[in-house]
Every structure is written in structure tokens, then in C-alpha cells.
Amino acid sequence: MKILIADDDAVPRRLLEATLSRWGYEIVVAKDGQEAWDILEGEESPKMAILDWMMPEMDGLEVCRKVRQREQEDQTPYVYIIMLTSKMRKEDVIEGMEAGADDYLTKPFNQNELQVRMMAGQRILDLQAVLFQSLTRHKRAEEELARARKREVGIGAKIQQTLLLGQPPRDLSGIQVSALTIPSQQIDGDFYDFFQHGDQVLDVVVGDVMGKGVPAALLGAAIKSHLLRALGHLIESAPPDAPTRLPEPEAIVAGVHKAVTGQFIGLDTFETLCYFRIDLDGRQVKFVDCGHTATIHYRHRHGNCRLLQGDNMPLGFSEREVYTQVVLPFEPGDIFVFYSDGVTEAQNEAGEFFGVNRLEDLIRANGHLAPDALTDLIHREVVEFSGADTFADDLTCVAVKMALVAADAATDAAAPAPEAAPSDRLVARAELEVASDLGQLAAIWEFIRAFGRQLAEADPDNPWLDQEDRLFHLELAANEVASNIIKHAYEGQPDRPIQIVAEAYDDRLGIYLYHEGVPFDPEAVAPPSFDGSREGGFGVFIVQQSVDEVNYTRDEQGRNCVSLVLRRQEELEEE
Numbered sequence: 001m002k003i004l005i006a007d008d009d010a011v012p013r014r015l016l017e018a019t020l021s022r023w024g025y026e027i028v029v030a031k032d033g034q035e036a037w038d039i040l041e042g043e044e045s046p047k048m049a050i051l052d053w054m055m056p057e058m059d060g061l062e063v064c065r066k067v068r069q070r071e072q073e074d075q076t077p078y079v080y081i082i083m084l085t086s087k088m089r090k091e092d093v094i095e096g097m098e099a100g101a102d103d104y105l106t107k108p109f110n111q112n113e114l115q116v117r118m119m120a121g122q123r124i125l126d127l128q129a130v131l132f133q134s135l136t137r138h139k140r141a142e143e144e145l146a147r148a149r150k151r152e153v154g155i156g157a158k159i160q161q162t163l164l165l166g167q168p169p170r171d172l173s174g175i176q177v178s179a180l181t182i183p184s185q186q187i188d189g190d191f192y193d194f195f196q197h198g199d200q201v202l203d204v205v206v207g208d209v210m211g212k213g214v215p216a217a218l219l220g221a222a223i224k225s226h227l228l229r230a231l232g233h234l235i236e237s238a239p240p241d242a243p244t245r246l247p248e249p250e251a252i253v254a255g256v257h258k259a260v261t262g263q264f265i266g267l268d269t270f271e272t273l274c275y276f277r278i279d280l281d282g283r284q285v286k287f288v289d290c291g292h293t294a295t296i297h298y299r300h301r302h303g304n305c306r307l308l309q310g311d312n313m314p315l316g317f318s319e320r321e322v323y324t325q326v327v328l329p330f331e332p333g334d335i336f337v338f339y340s341d342g343v344t345e346a347q348n349e350a351g352e353f354f355g356v357n358r359l360e361d362l363i364r365a366n367g368h369l370a371p372d373a374l375t376d377l378i379h380r381e382v383v384e385f386s387g388a389d390t391f392a393d394d395l396t397c398v399a400v401k402m403a404l405v406a407a408d409a410a411t412d413a414a415a416p417a418p419e420a421a422p423s424d425r426l427v428a429r430a431e432l433e434v435a436s437d438l439g440q441l442a443a444i445w446e447f448i449r450a451f452g453r454q455l456a457e458a459d460p461d462n463p464w465l466d467q468e469d470r471l472f473h474l475e476l477a478a479n480e481v482a483s484n485i486i487k488h489a490y491e492g493q494p495d496r497p498i499q500i501v502a503e504a505y506d507d508r509l510g511i512y513l514y515h516e517g518v519p520f521d522p523e524a525v526a527p528p529s530f531d532g533s534r535e536g537g538f539g540v541f542i543v544q545q546s547v548d549e550v551n552y553t554r555d556e557q558g559r560n561c562v563s564l565v566l567r568r569q570e571e572l573e574e575e
Contacts, residue, residue, distance in 0.1 A: 002026040006036035007052035033058025053085035061099040068100035080121040166193030178371035182395040190394040191220040200281040207273040230255030250325040264316025271315040300333030303433035342393030368447040371399035404454040428504040436496035451502040477546035489517030
């Protein structure tokens with residue numbers, strides 16, 4: 001073993017060198033503290049050092065401190081240090097030990113004492129070597145495990161992207177679909193897919209396998225495969241005289257249940273699933289809920305949400321389970337939101353869950369948004385709530401929105417309805433309810449814009465699309481009226497209802513704002529003074545200048561109604 005002897009006094013240095021050489025040690029000599037430090041900093045430096053306390057350039061205590069600091073900061077191998085000194089006071093010994101010395105030797109040294117202290121140092125260094133080797137092996141094992149986990153995550157990500165996550169349809173008229181998945185730090189069994197049957201029926205399937213890792217991802221892929229197999233088998237085996245060859249959702253789920261439940265029970269796992277069919281022509285949904293998170297149904301006309309949930313257990317719980325479907329109607333503008341428990345179980349620093357209620361409130365307040373904007377908003381809100389960009393579970397969200405323009409606006413060739421007069425034919429209608437909060441003005445603005453976009457999607461040749469400036473003025477007037485309702489009609493009271501109805505006819509657009517506050521008398525408001533001599537009156541003036549008609553009435557329920565109407569430019573020119 002190599003040993004450093006550092007002493008500026010030649011006599012004890014040579015005596016130590018001769019003694020240790022005779023015992024078989026390899027000796028390196030330093031004549032001052034700086035030289036000793038340079039040697040200990042070099043490659044293949046000694047693992048044991050005998051340092052004189054008092055030396056020029058740098059004393060032994062300082063060398064000792066620098067060695068210990070380097071070991072801590074750079075994780076270098078341990079150096080066993082014996083302090084050589086003529087000091088015998090207890091305080092001196094304590095000072096040396098606090099500096100990092102392992103032992104001390106007094107001058108002049110005794111050979112037997114030196115030999116005992118060298119043996120103790122050797123034992124410590126041997127133990128250090130064994131520990132270092134063990135730690136090295138452990139570190140290599142951890143690195144290999146990390147590489148294996150990385151490979152597993154990569155495999156799982158490929159499985160998820162290629163087998164578990166379907167692509168939302170983009171060419172289905174009358175419906176908009178958006179899907180979002182933010183992967184967690186681990187691989188989950190979340191999946192979703194979309195099965196389109198013609199141009200009127202869309203099946204949405206979302207599921208989650210218990211557990212994590214590649215096995216969960218593979219089981220999710222297996223479920224998707226069995227769904228497609230059951231669907232194909234039932235279509236092929238349908239009687240030729242059947243009204244439709246498309247099987248019911250409950251029959252598809254029953255086929256999957258029969259195929260996988262026994263295997264899942266053997267694997268001690270289960271799968272939550274929601275098979276959700278949207279029938280655009282019949283304006284109804286049929287769904288089978290196998291213990292999945294409740295689907296949120298935003299009802300556009302009512303401006304509220306309800307939870308859709310069945311009574312069935314997850315797949316893999318019981319072979320005797322009988323899966324049944326639920327049938328419900330929907331209306332134009334309705335939204336269905338499917339989500340994983342990664343959304344509702346996201347936690348903040350206080351340990352609170354994001355929860356279903358918070359998600360419902362978010363959807364209710366933003367039902368005017370397009371599905372892609374809504375799923376993006378949900379993601380941002382969960383991130384802000386949890387204060388983290390990564391989650392323990394996958395964050396999966398699918399939103400399906402029905403077009404605001406009713407499908408039955410088109411004529412029925414078999415039994416054409418009497419054609420309405422152009423001025424009375426309702427082309428589209430939408431509703432929104434907000435609380436009396438100035439922060440909701442942006443939602444009203446976006447609601448009117450979204451209504452315009454829905455008109456564009458339903459009819460690209462719609463004449464209103466060439467009158468964007470006038471639509472902007474309608475938005476401006478609606479926001480001014482809403483602001484006055486909040487500030488004056490409700491006198492600043494929060495959480496009072498304001499209902500906004502948008503209607504499009506062939507010859508006009510109307511925005512109707514309903515409230516239960518203090519009625520407004522436009523005759524009581526003096527015209528605005530443009531010379532600055534009097535404040536007030538500008539809001540009413542802006543509204544009157546922005547639209548073609550403004551009316552203040554009361555409806556059958558006793559609510560106040562402010563009607564804002566824009567007429568088509570051609571109609572105004574004819575007048």
C-alpha cells in the first residue's frame with residue numbers, strides 16, 4: 001500500500017520512511033503542506049497519509065480539511081489520515097479530530113504504537129474498499145434497472161400510441177371530437193378508440209386496465225382487439241332480414257365479457273370500460289358502463305351538467321355479470337366528456353383531489369368552447385391545480401360536441417315539411433347561462449363567436465359570413481348590455497343568472513339577454529354629452545349604434561329581456 005509522509009523536519013521524516021519501508025509499504029514523501037496536497041490531488045494518490053501538524057506553506061490540519069472537503073464534494077476514495085504532532089493536550093487532539101484526522105501519533109513515535117495505528121488504518125481502508133465495491137455494483141445495477149425501465153417506458157409508449165389511442169374522426173358531419181392524453185411517469189392501461197358506422201353513428205370506447213407497466217398496456221390492447229372481434233362477429237352473424245346489421249353496444253360488451261373475464265380473473269386484474277354509441281339521426285345515445293368514471297353530459301339548452309353512469313361492474317369481476325345499456329336523448333350543442341381517474345384524482349399540495357364537481361363546474365362554464373379547446377382547458381386547469389406537469393396516472397380526456405345547427409333543419413325528401421316564410425325560418429339556435437360576474441363577459445363574447453362558427457360549419461355559403469364587421473358590433477353590444485345588467489340591474493350581486501339566447505334566421509340575427517334584476521328604462525337615460533359636460537349615456541348610445549334593433553321587454557316568466565337584432569345588409573338596403 002502507498003503511504004504519504006509529510007514533514008518539514010528531515011529526521012522524523014526519514015525515520016518514518018525507513019520504518020515503513022522495512023514493513024513493506026510504498027512511501028511517497030512531501031516536505032511541506034502544499035506539496036502534500038498536490039500529491040493527494042494527483043492520480044493514484046496514496047490512500048493513507050501521515051501529516052505533521054506544523055508545516056510551512058500549509059499545515060497538516062489545513063491539508064486534512066481540504067482532503068475531507070474534496071471527498072464530500074467529488075465523491076473521491078477515502079484517505080486515512082494520521083496526524084503527527086508533539087502536542088499532547090486534549091484540546092489539540094479534539095481539534096485534529098474535528099479537522100478530519102482519523103488518528104494521531106506523538107513525536108517521537110514508538111514503533112509498536114505506529115504499527116498498531118497502521119493496522120487499524122489498514123482495516124478501515126479494507127472495509128472502505130469492500131463498501132466501495134458494493135456501492136459500485138449497486139450503482140451499476142441501478143443504472144441497468146433505470147435503462148430497463150426506460151426501455152419498458154419506450155415499449156409502453158409505442159404500445160399506447162399504436163394500439164391504445166385511436167384517432168378521433170374528422171369527417172363526421174354534425175359532430176366534433178377531440179381526444180387528449182398526457183402520459184404519466186409510468187405506463188398505464190388507459191385507452192380510447194372510435195368506431196364510425198356510416199355518417200350517422202359513432203361509437204366511442206374508453207377504458208382503463210387495473211395496474212401499470214407493459215402488462216397493463218398489453219391487456220388494454222387485448223381488450224381493444226376483442227372489441228373489434230366481437231363487433232365484426234356480430235355484424236357477420238346478423239340475420240339477413242334484421243332491421244340493421246349493427247349490433248347493440250350491450251351485445252358487443254357481452255361478447256368481450258365472455259371472451260376475457262375468465263382470463264382476467266385468473267390474472268387477478270380487471271378493466272373499467274365505457275362503450276358509448278352516438279346516433280345522430282335518432283338524436284340518442286346508448287352506452288354500457290362497466291365501472292368506468294362517470295361520463296359528463298353538458299346539456300346546452302339547460303346550461304347544466306349531469307353524470308351518466310350505469311350499474312355494471314368492471315370486466316373481470318364476475319363471469320355471471322349481465323351487461324345492459326342505457327338509452328338517453330341529446331340535443332344540438334350538447335357535449336359528452338369522457339375522462340380517466342388521472343383527471344379527477346390529481347392532487348394539489350394540500351392533498352385535495354381535483355374531483356368530479358370541479359370538472360363539472362369547468363365544463364358548465366365553458367360549454368361554448370369547441371372540443372379541442374375544452375380538452376386543452378381541462379389539461380391546463382389540472383396542471384394549475386396540482387402545480388405539476390407530470391402525474392401519477394395518465395391524464396386522458398375525450399370530448400364530443402354536437403353541432404348547434406339542428407340536423408332536422410334539412411328537408412326530408414319522403415315527407416317535406418311546409419316551407420316557412422324566409423323571415424320566420426329559424427336556421428339555428430343556441431343558449432348560454434352565466435353568473436352575474438364581469439369575468440363572464442369573455443364567455444359571452446366567445447359564445448357569440450362560436451355561434452358564428454357553427455353557422456359557417458353548417459353552411460359555408462351563409463351570407464352572414466361576409467358581414468364580419470357587423471357581427472363584431474353585435475358582440476360589442478351584447479357585452480355592453482351584459483355589463484350593465486351585472487353592474488346596475490343586479491347592483492353588483494354575484495351569482496345571479498343571465499341567460500343568453502342566440503337565434504339565426506334567413507334575414508336576421510338576434511341575441512336575447514334575460515335577467516331577473518331591476519328593469520331598465522331607456523327613456524330615463526339622457527343622450528350622451530360629447531363635449532364632456534356630462535357623464536353617462538354612452539353605453540346605451542354604443543348599443544344603439546352597434547345593432548339595427550334594440551328592444552326592452554318582459555317575457556312570460558316575468559324576466560327582463562334585452563333584444564339585439566342585426567338584419568342582413570340586403571334587407572336594410574331594400575328598406
